Amino acid sequence: MGGMHSSMEGNRGFGVALRGAFRRVASVREAALIAFILFLSLVLGVTTPNFVSVQNFIATFTGLALDAVISAGMAVVMVSGGIDLSVGSVFACSSIVVAKLINLGLPPLAAVALGMLTALAWGAINGLLITRVGLNSLISTLGTMGMARGVVYVVTSGRILSNLPDTFEKIGQSAFLGVPSVIWLAGVVIALGDILLRRSRVMRQFFYLGGNEKAARLSGLNIDGLKMGAYILIALLSGLAGIFETSRFGSAMAPMGTGKELTAISACVIGGASMSGGEGSVVGAFLGLILLALVRDGLILNDVSVYWQGLIQAAILVAAVSFDVLTRRRGSTTA
DSSP, rough: HHHHHHHHHHHHHHHHHHHHHHHHHHHHHHHHHHHHHHHHHHHHHHTTTTSHHHHHHHHHHHHHHHHHHHHHHHHHHTTOOOOOOHHHHHHHHHEEEEHHHHHHTHHHHHHHHHHHHHHHHHHHHHHHIIIIIOHHHHHHHHHHHHHHHHHHHHHHOOOOBBOOHHHHOOOOEETTTEEEHHHHHHHHHHHHHHHHHHHHHTTTTTHHHHHHHHHHHHHTTTHHHHHHHHHHHHHHHHHHHHHHHHHHTOOTTTEEETOOOOOOHHHHTTTOOTTSSSSOOOOHHHHHHHHHHHHHHHHHTTTTTTTTHHHHHHHHHHHHHHHHHHHHHHHHHHH
16 A cells, blocks of 8 residues: 555646646746747848738737647647647648538538548547557657648548538638637637646546656556547647638649648747657647748748748757757756
């Protein structure tokens, strides 16, 4: 009994220490990001005449809103110690399913429900490959990325699906108080996701899982259930984002969603998520996404070729991951 009691106390102490460390790191990283975003905004405001305007800000946040929805899910997955490369393909697959079913005469509401069910299925496949088959998250989601994208091309034969009804298009094209619906969607997902990840007893278990899976298992956590939940959650958010994009533009095409995984991972890492798991936040991911959007806007407004955007975003990701690795290595050597 004494040994069991000491083990429980040790696990409880581990959890408290992990939460405290997360709060300290997250608060410092998020504060630094906010300061840098404000500084960059000031620079762009001075050097770029059209940057400081309501229209530009709305356009910027409209453009990143659906990426923010996906990044919220990616933050949860990365906190749990995993990664998901299939989000862009799930984004496209759900969109294509909805558009195709509507074109075949199915009511929009039923088509949306089946599109979300499609996303859930891909998330469940990822979860099962990781928990039951034993594949690591990189390999399993790389495989489903190709599979889902293959389904998209088979269904569309490379053609654009359009002629969608106005009742469906209004979902993504509507606005409330002058703010587009996609921004409201992102705001709800970010606020709810951050509160739950920081304060919900269930969601906090993802930090224990990512911080030390062995200790989390010994503490009695449902490891497989948590992993399944994380991948189903991000798949549902990716599918929801894809359906909103299809509604917003009134069409769906096979290449849509390409590169979403790079954007989401970059945003999370810049926002403080560790590639090793156990660290990160939804707000941090959103701040990372804003930083990426500011860099992109700065390039566009200063007439820099759009082809540089992918290169610069990849370079920012490499720099952020390198910073994370070097920081953790320095911390381990000084401990």
